[in-house]
Amino acid sequence: MITIFGKYLRDLRHMHTELLKDMADRLSVSAAFLSAVESGKKSIPPTWPSLLNIAYQLSAEMRRDLNQAFDQSQKTAVIDLNNQSGERRGVAVALARTFNDLTDEQLDLIKRTMFAVKKRGTES
Template sequence: MGGMTLYGKALRKLRVEHELTLKALSEKLDEELSPAYLSAIEIGKRAIPHDLSDKVKEKLGLSDAEYKELKEAEYKSASELKLNFNEMEEYQAETALVFARLLKNFDTEKCKKLQSMMQKP
């Protein structure tokens, strides 16, 4: 890791908009993450805890739009994706595994088509 990530920028933007210091944000998050750790997340030196965006939404009372922006930044900044197969049907878990295995072979055009198809209601 290194260099400010999209998530770091989004988190810092929210923190500043809510007029919070790193210490104040840490306190709002029940001090689960120290100010130093939050700073490291903002500058891209630490991984994003899997539940941080949800906690920030809850503790800061984010709007749906703010939360969506933060989650999108999280997905774009993540170096890995963790899936909880316990929350899926067996066929869904199998599909996710097949997709993960084959994705590296997809070119940009194929990815765009697949995204378009999956985003249709």
């Protein structure tokens, strides 16, 4: 089944009248690997959003959509806790431990809070 990220890639290819092989060449991978990523059989390489942005000179709106598709298609998330304070490690582990018990409303609140903090950090 095609992932949200895979659909984004397909739409991007069609927009540029490219074949799967053309995009695979831009990403320096085989067409088979690209197809497996689109269908969710392989994980999305973390460098792809940046590579796609450069290769296709995406607009701000398209970059936002790409990043959202990337985030929504991930099967796992890794947080590197090396060199983090005990407080930060505790928060990350507590979130991971309780993640499946959170309601959609609670997750939305956490997400909005994170983006508000990030936005404030970029305005300084």
